[in-house]
Amino acid sequence: MGSISTDPYPKTGIDILIVGTGLAGLTAAIECTRKGHSVRLLERNADINTAGDMYFMGLPATRFFKHWPEMAAEYSTISLHNAHIATFKHSGEQIIPPLKVAERLRAQGLDPNTPPGAFQIRPLVYRMFVRQVERLGISIEFNRRVVDYFEDEETGKGSVVTEDGQRYEADVVIAADGVGSKSQKLVGGEVRARGSGRAMWRAAFPIEHLDKNPEVKEFFKLVNGTDPIVRTWLGPMTYAMTLTREDVMVWLLNHEVTGTEAESWHNTISSSEVLADMDKVRGPAKWAPVFKELVKCTPPNTIVNFALLWRDPQPSWASPGGRVIQIGDAAHSYLPSSGNGATQAIEDAVSLASCLQIGGREDVAQSVRAHIRMRFVRNACAQKLGFANAARLQDTNWEKVKLDPRVAAPAHPKWVWSHDPEAYAYENYDKVVESMRKGVPFEEDDSIPPNYPKGYKYEPWSMDKIVDDMNNGRPVDLGPGDWA
Numbered sequence: 001m002g003s004i005s006t007d008p009y010p011k012t013g014i015d016i017l018i019v020g021t022g023l024a025g026l027t028a029a030i031e032c033t034r035k036g037h038s039v040r041l042l043e044r045n046a047d048i049n050t051a052g053d054m055y056f057m058g059l060p061a062t063r064f065f066k067h068w069p070e071m072a073a074e075y076s077t078i079s080l081h082n083a084h085i086a087t088f089k090h091s092g093e094q095i096i097p098p099l100k101v102a103e104r105l106r107a108q109g110l111d112p113n114t115p116p117g118a119f120q121i122r123p124l125v126y127r128m129f130v131r132q133v134e135r136l137g138i139s140i141e142f143n144r145r146v147v148d149y150f151e152d153e154e155t156g157k158g159s160v161v162t163e164d165g166q167r168y169e170a171d172v173v174i175a176a177d178g179v180g181s182k183s184q185k186l187v188g189g190e191v192r193a194r195g196s197g198r199a200m201w202r203a204a205f206p207i208e209h210l211d212k213n214p215e216v217k218e219f220f221k222l223v224n225g226t227d228p229i230v231r232t233w234l235g236p237m238t239y240a241m242t243l244t245r246e247d248v249m250v251w252l253l254n255h256e257v258t259g260t261e262a263e264s265w266h267n268t269i270s271s272s273e274v275l276a277d278m279d280k281v282r283g284p285a286k287w288a289p290v291f292k293e294l295v296k297c298t299p300p301n302t303i304v305n306f307a308l309l310w311r312d313p314q315p316s317w318a319s320p321g322g323r324v325i326q327i328g329d330a331a332h333s334y335l336p337s338s339g340n341g342a343t344q345a346i347e348d349a350v351s352l353a354s355c356l357q358i359g360g361r362e363d364v365a366q367s368v369r370a371h372i373r374m375r376f377v378r379n380a381c382a383q384k385l386g387f388a389n390a391a392r393l394q395d396t397n398w399e400k401v402k403l404d405p406r407v408a409a410p411a412h413p414k415w416v417w418s419h420d421p422e423a424y425a426y427e428n429y430d431k432v433v434e435s436m437r438k439g440v441p442f443e444e445d446d447s448i449p450p451n452y453p454k455g456y457k458y459e460p461w462s463m464d465k466i467v468d469d470m471n472n473g474r475p476v477d478l479g480p481g482d483w484a
């Protein structure tokens with residue numbers, strides 16, 4: 001077995017082809033290189049794609065920065081410092097005044113200097129990952145749209161074909177090509193995407209656009225002139241978030257589908273469409289006028305109408321011979337409100353790079369399967385938590401919020417943020433392999449400490465039950481275990 005302390009790692013001789021340059025693919029490239037594997041990257045787009053607005057980056061996704069001082073330094077520069085959070089009713093009434101995140105953490109008995117995660121601006125984080133890939137001299141071939149995946153169990157190779165007919169082969173092919181991955185056919189059937197009936201309007205733009213309206217500028221100002229602030233807005237069957245940074249303004253608003261939504265980060269619509277539809281809120285109260293004015297300040301071609309689609313978890317992430325393996329959204333998709341999509345994608349990449357290093361070139365398939373054992377139940381639980389969070393934000397109990405502000409925020413429990421995917425792989429690889437040798441099914445494998453809620457036992461579940469619970473006002477049935 002390899003050791004976590006042998007960084008830089010000797011060459012493993014494992015040749016890896018990664019499809020997709022999202023955060024999953026880029027992390028896989030960076031960490032596979034550090035672990036001694038050789039790496040190539042394919043991307044369908046003509047260039048890197050810095051679209052997007054904000055997302056939540058959990059602590060486990062940042063632990064690997066300790067190996068990359070330039071990344072750690074840049075992450076600190078682009079992160080929010082001294083951030084505050086405040087909560088409003090959608091109609092504008094302030095429920096919880098601004099409070100420093102550090103104070104909230106302290107009140108919860110957590111380390112104020114090590115938050116469980118942070119809101120980040122995707123274009124900034126994404127560029128930071130690209131810069132690290134460039135520093136390592138990893139080549140990205142753009143304009144390479146993969147149309148099919150294959151494996152040859154006899155030669156022990158995975159391969160892909162691009163739309164222009166080129167074939168690429170490697171010891172391991174990592175499918176990091178996002179939702180609807182073309183690897184699904186080989187790896188384990190197509191997962192049905194199901195409309196949730198909800199969508200998000202989302203926008204991020206330079207803060208100068210608020211100069212158009214002094215009232216909006218005054219309302220959405222920084223705290224004390226310097227500190228960024230996240231404002232959460234909660235209404236009946238709707239919620240919104242705004243983030244004011246020194247440089248960028250972001251707003252997101254969850255709404256009933258309007259017909260123009262799509263699961264695409266480029267599906268822009270006009271502000272007048274938002275303004276025409278945003279007051280279709282249940283109940284008599286309408287959106288705060290200042291929020292409508294914020295929408296009006298948003299520059300053209302900026303607001304994305306992003307469809308929220310649900311997909312059941314599926315445990316088959318690898319081809320039969322273990323030479324093609326899905327990571328990130330390709331293996332498991334998340335609702336943006338889950339605060340886990342990017343985090344789990346990055347964790348997957350770190351875990352897989354580690355497992356392949358531990359097993360070495362002779363045991364590639366075994367390493368791929370060990371990685372899935374360490375990752376599947378955790379992801380299925382995080383997906384379910386995301387649905388519970390969506391239900392919680394869309395259906396707020398004001399009396400409970402006044403007593404405990406955490407009720408108005410997505411749950412982000414310790415089993416999520418305390419994980420270290422690299423250390424976990426090194427500590428548990430041998431035990432997982434032993435369980436697989438003994439033929440213990442993954443649902444019954446208790447040889448390693450859970451990286452999901454303690455006491456949880458995986459049973460296949462589907463969106464049907466969750467949708468039924470949500471439609472009938474029942475809390476999402478998370479199942480047994482300590483989910484807090």
Ligand SMILES: Cc1cc2nc3c(=O)[nH]c(=O)nc-3n(C[C@H](O)[C@H](O)[C@H](O)COP(=O)(O)OP(=O)(O)OC[C@H]3O[C@@H](n4cnc5c(N)ncnc54)[C@H](O)[C@@H]3O)c2cc1C
Pocket residue numbers: 019020021022023024025042043044045049050051052053054055056122144145146147176177178179182265327328329330336341342343345
């Ligand atoms: C442009 C963009 C903007 C985003 N903005 C936000 C945001 O603001 N907030 C948020 O919460 N989440 C956002 N996300 C989603 C979020 O980043 C992901 O859900 C999460 O990070 C998991 O990433 P991933 O690498 O698994 O998948 P993705 O980020 O979806 O990356 C998949 C990559 O694979 C490439 N690809 C797809 N199919 C093929 C193919 N057939 N051949 C070759 N390459 C292919 C895609 O072009 C893309 O680069 C965004 C994603 C993208 C791609």
